[in-house]
Amino acid sequence: MPRILLVDDEPNIVLALEFLMKKEGYETFTADDGEKALEAIREHQPDLVILDLMMPKLDGYEVCQRVRSDPACKNTVIVMLTAKGREVEREKGLAMGADLYITKPFSTREVVEKVRGLLSETSAP
Amino acid sequence: MPESKRRNERLVALFVAALLALNFPLLSLASVMKQVWGIPVLYFYLFFVWAFIILASGLTLKRTRDPSGPAPEPPAGT
Amino acid sequence: MLPHWLILSVSFGYLGLLFAVAYYGDKRADAGRSIISNPYIYTFSIAVYCTGWTFYGSVGRAAATGAGFLPIYLGPTLAALLWWLVLRKIIHLSKVFNITSIADFIASRFGKSMKIGGLVTIIAVVGIMPYISLQLKAISLSFNTLFHFHGIPQDSGFFVGEDTALYVALILAVFSILFGTRHIDVTERHEGMVAAIAFESLVKFLAFTAVGLFVTFSIYKGPANLYAEAMQVPELARLMQMDALPGGYATWFSLTFISMTAIMFLPRQFQVLVVENVNEDHVRTATWLFPLYLFAINLFVIPIAFAGVMQFAGANVDPDTLVLALPLMHGHNLLALFVFLGGLSAATGMVIVESIALSTMLSNDLLVPIMLRLKLLRTEAMGGVLLMLRRGCILGVLLLGYLYFRLIGESYALVTIGLVSFAAAAQFAPPILLGLYWKGASRTGALAGLAAGFVVWAYTLLLPSFAKSGWLPISLVDPGPFGISALGPYHLLNLTMFDPITHSVFWSMLFNVGFLVVVSLYDRPAGLDQLQAAVFVQGSRASDTGDTRLWHGTTRVADLMGLVARLIGVDRAERAFQAYAQQHRVQLNSDNVADATLLEFTERELAKTVGAASARVMMSSIIEGEALSIEGLMRIMDETSQVIEYSRQLEQKSRELEAATQELQRTNERLKELDVLKDDFVNTISHELRTPLTSIRALSEIVHDEVNMDPDERQRFLGIMVKETERLTRLVNQVLDFSKIESGAVRGIQEELDLADVTQEALAATSQLARDRDVTISSQLPSEPVRLIGDRDRLVQVIVNLLSNAIKYCDDQVGKVHLRLISDPDEVRMEVRDNGPGIRPEERERIFEKFHQLSDTVKGKPHGTGLGLAICKAIIQNHGGRIWVEDNFGGGSIFTFTLPRQAL
Structure with a gap:
């Protein structure tokens, strides 16, 4: 069963995402800031992380970079979730090593489908 | 010949005449011990010539309609 | 006898009157209604030619030489005949070149040479020094005559002996400074001074004529009677012929000649004739009216002189004081006082104009060029320095005159001293007149001529005056240096047929003209020298x-x-x-x-x-x-001045253009900044809007899609959606609110209010929130109303905001908020303390910025919009107050704002 880590400082968004992912049958963990996200990643070794960019203490970019520099987590899929809609931010996110960049507010179905697609890609080989 | 140039020449002529009248030898002719109306001739002559110069120069420079002269001045005594 | 205090107070009163006239003239000039733009005032100002020397000295000279005083006035009469030709040309050129003095004029003609300007200045200052001392002598002589006539005790109690002249010099210096250097601008006309001078000319004329009429028709019964009596006195009868004049016709001619030059080329005459001229056409009237003035003022010289000699026969009376002595002797004290004022007019007028003219030359043509060249003076700082310099020069010139008076004064008669100065001024005639009509006159020629003429003048007139006063061995004059009579200053090459003045004029003119002509003929003038020559020679209007x-x-x-x-x-x-x-x-x-x-x-x-x-x-x-x-x-x-003016205008325009460009650049920068700010703002707003929107959309989609949801969970989700919608509404409202306040477009209602009352309202509004969070609020308000003018609703909003912030960030366990309102005479102060975690020093400024939220100090994220404190700050600033946050000792923070009593 794929494990998913949900990181956002907005509890309501986390709540919605958790509901969706659980319904898909994924095992979920949550964190509400960057530092806790890193801890959770080390502890639970999730297959996929949905990461908000604007967070207290450690922002999403930083978390993404750390994850990418850690060989143990090199297969972790990272989906960035952000209210910053500008093209520059998007490119920056992808350059940092994110696999997907989703702008808030998002369509729940789309998120679910994309997450499903990403997980099947990585688990296929 | 323009009137303004003629006037300048008259002034020069008056100057020369006055210079001659007020110096040797013409002046020496007045240096005598006589009186005119009780006034010594020398003094009478000097002041008479002086008055004449003033009168003549005033008349020579009296404003005339002179098209080549300077621009009309504002009324005097303002 | 006249009491001393009367004489002194009348003198000072008269000087005060003069100053009033000058002040009025300046005022009228400032108002654009010049009183001196009038040919009659112009003519009377030229009459500054008649100095204390005319007033007192003419009579003295007439008593000694008969008609011998007249050349001094006949010369100007002759010269005036040529004014229409020569003077107008000079005036015209001076206007074209903005000439400020005679030194300036000569220098301009000869290629704007600094050397010539300097030399002319030196000649003028040294040459005029005796003339100024002459005026000091005339004034102190007239004072002493008034004081001591007929055995009045020597100790006057006011002036100590001969130092009268020093006081006179100092007072006149102050006066000249007041008249002449009120403005910095050197090219500006001294309209007030000219008006005062013209007034003085009128006074001296009336005074002299009054005493003349008195003597001729009151003491004697008409001129015929007077002359008839004089004929009986052999020494007077002798004066009725030319033989009485030492040097005879040669002296007569030389005096006529130097007076002709003096009327135009004495620095003060050049000043009033040329520099102060308002309209070239005024020359037309002056040409006959000025000689008429001279004629009239001289009419009674001989009668007064003769009457004086007869009345004081045998008594030892200085002939220079006869004008005063005659009315005094006959007991006409008031007439004497009037005459004294006439003499004072004559002398002060001369000293004022002369010292102003000389100080202009000294500063413009000698000191400033030297200072600029030596880099002692920077062009930017010139205005003030120039003014001080000119004031200093005026004082210096007068003290120099006083010095000469102390050294030489007693040993010469008035006229002789004046003639020494005339001979010096005559040195300016060759370079000016030849320069105006002969293109070939060159700079080097003029320099050589002036220098030679000056040296000869100094040797033949100035040096002997020192020798005769005992400051140099008299053997220098007679027989001559080293005992060689051919070198004697009074008879160079044994030329003994002339009197000293004529002798000096002859030699100095010979050298001056000779050097000027000969050097010019062998000189090859180039450049500016030649160009200026062309302009000056062809200078009259086409x-x-x-x-x-x-x-x-x-x-x-x-x-x-x-x-x-x-x-x-x-x-x-x-x-x-x-x-x-x-x-x-x-x-x-x-x-x-x-x-x-x-x-x-x-x-x-x-x-x-x-x-x-x-x-x-x-x-x-x-x-x-x-x-x-x-x-x-x-x-x-x-x-040329026009081009300078033109380029000045151009410069001005280009400066304005530059300034406009800079302004435009600044505006552009500001716009760019604003654009960035706006961009940030929009970006932040959109972020803040997207967050609640995300929750709402995600949850509503879930509720929509999951038909078989657990009802409790569905209810919970809907509840969140309602809260998030409220948050969104609040945010939109605050953004609108904030932009309104910050732009200052809405200043709110201005009413008188009681801040204590306002605080109560805010406390009531937040009491529910406090109860919900279990926070205790205590308050401390003054008993009297705290009155100020402001917008009630906005102030409630601020206090509510501060209170709810405090409640939100209070200690979780024992929440305590304390509010305090302090009323000072000039300002009101409100403090809100909490016992929360406090704010880090580096955050304290930034929390008042929009969308800055305290994030890392608390767990989770508070549901604020990040605009609350920014709005508070904007409101308080709109009320003219200040808001800030401090550390609360014992934990937590204190938010404080102050409002001025007369809040806007």
Whole structure:
């Protein structure tokens, strides 16, 4: 069963995402800031992380970079979730090593489908 | 010949005449011990010539309609 | 006898009156209604020629030599005949070149030479020094006569002996400074001074005529009677012929000659005749009216002199004091006092104008050029320095006069001292007159002539005056240096037929003219020297000569275009010439020789900017000028006042343009900044809006899609959605609110309110929130109302905001908020303390910025919009107050704001 880590400082968004992912049958963990996200990643070794960019203490970019520099987590899929809609931010996110960049507010179905697609890609080989 | 140039020449002529009248030898002719109306001739002559110069120069420079002269001045005594 | 206090107070009262006249003249000039723009005032100001020397000395000289005083006034009469030709030309050139003094004028004629300007200044100062001392002597003489006439005790109690002259000098210095250096601008006319001088001329004329009438018709029964009695006195009868004049006709002629030059070239005469002239046409009236003034003021000189000699027969009375002594002797004290005022007028007028003229020369033509060259003076700082310099010069000149008086004064009669100065001023005649009518007179020639003439003058007149006063061995004068009589200052080469003045005039003029002519003939003047020569010689207006002939000569079209372009700019010049070419249907080729029509056209173009005369001069120089290069002409044009004015305007315009450009750049920068700010703002807003929107959308989609949801969970989700919608609404409202407040567009309602009352309202509004969070709020308000003017609702909003923040960030366990309102006489102070975690120092400024949220100090994220404190800050600032946050000792923070009592 794929494990998913949900990181956002907005509890309501986390709540919605958790509901969706659980319904898909994924095992979920949550964190509400960057530092806790890193801890959770080390502890639970999730297959996929949905990461908000604007967070207290450690922002999403930083978390993404750390994850990418850690060989143990090199297969972790990272989906960035952000209210910053500008093209520059998007490119920056992808350059940092994110696999997907989703702008808030998002369509729940789309998120679910994309997450499903990403997980099947990585688990296929 | 323009009137303004003629006037300048008259002034020069008056100057020369006055210079001659007020110096040797013409002046020496007045240096005598006589009186005119009780006034010594020398003094009478000097002041008479002086008055004449003033009168003549005033008349020579009296404003005339002179098209080549300077621009009309504002009324005097303002 | 006249009491001393009366004499002194009348003297000072009169000086005060003069100053009032001058003040009025200046005021009228400032108001643009000049009182001196009038040929009669102009003429009376020229009468500053008649000094204390005329007033007292003429009588003295008449008593000794009969008609011998007259050449001093006949000379100016003769000179006036030539004013219409010569003086107008000088005035015209002076206006073209903005001349400020005679030194300036001579220097300008000879290629604007600094050396010549300096030399002329030195000659003027040294040469005029005796003349000033003469006025001091005249004034102190008249004082002492009034004080001591007929055995009055020597100790006057007011003045100590001969130091009268020193006091007079100092008072006159103060006066001249007040008259002449009130303004910094040197080229400005001294209208007030001219008015005062003209007034003084009237006073001295009336005073002298009054005493003349008194003597002739009251003491004696008419002139015939007087002369008849005089005939009986052998020494007086002798004075009725020319033999009485030492030196005879030669002296007569030389005195006439130096007076002719003096009337125009004494620095003060040049000042009133040329520099202060308002309208060239005033010369027309002055030419006959000024000689008439001289005529009238001299009419009674001989009668007074003769009467004095007869009345004081045998008594030892200084003939220079006869004008005063006669009315005093006959007990007419008030007449004497009036005469005294006339003499005071004559002397003070001269000293004031002379010292102003000399100080202008000293500063402009000698000290400033030297200081600039030695880099002692920076051009930017010149205004103030110049003013102080000129004041210093006035004082210096007068003290120099006093010094000469103390050294020499007692040993000469008034007239003799004055003639020494006349002879010095005569040195200026050759360079000016030859310079005006002979193009060939060159700079080197003028320098050599002036220097030679000055040296001869100093040797033959100045040196003997020191020797005769005992400051140098008298053997220097008689027989002569080293006992050689051929070197004697009074009889060079044993020329003994002349009196000392004539002797000096003869030799100094011989050397002056001789050097000027000979050196000029062998000199090759170049550049500016030659150009200025051309301008000065042809300087009178083209229209005066009635010469309307077409131009003949050869000049290239390109040169003409260059000339015009230099004046009005290349673009305009090209357009003008193109228009000309079209109008005349000709092709203008730069290398072609210009035809007559084009030359006339060019002249007219030039005249538009520089005036007809200058245009004519430029044209004549460029076309006829023998070896005149176009470059040289360009230089001259650059220095004419019109071009300077024109370029000043251009400079002004380009400065304005530059300033406008800078302003534009600044505005642009500001706009860019604003754009960035706006971008940030929009970006942040969109972020803040997206967050609640995300929750709402995600949850509503879930509720929508999951038909079989657990009802409790569905209810919970819907509840969140409602809260998030509220949050969104709040946010939108606050953003609108904030932008309104920050732009200052809405200043809110201004009403008188009681801040204590406002606080109560805010406390009530937040009590529910406090209860929910279990926070205790305590408050401390003054008992009296705290009155100020402001917007009630906005202030409630601020306090509510601060209170709810405090409640939110309070300690989780024991929440405590304390509010305190302090009322000072000039300001009101509100403090809100909490016992929360506090705010880190580096955050304290930034929390008042919009969308700055305290994030890392608390767990989770508070549901604020990040605009609350920014709005508070904007409101408080709109009320003219201040808001800030401090550390609360014992934990937590204190938010404080102050409002001025008269809040806007």
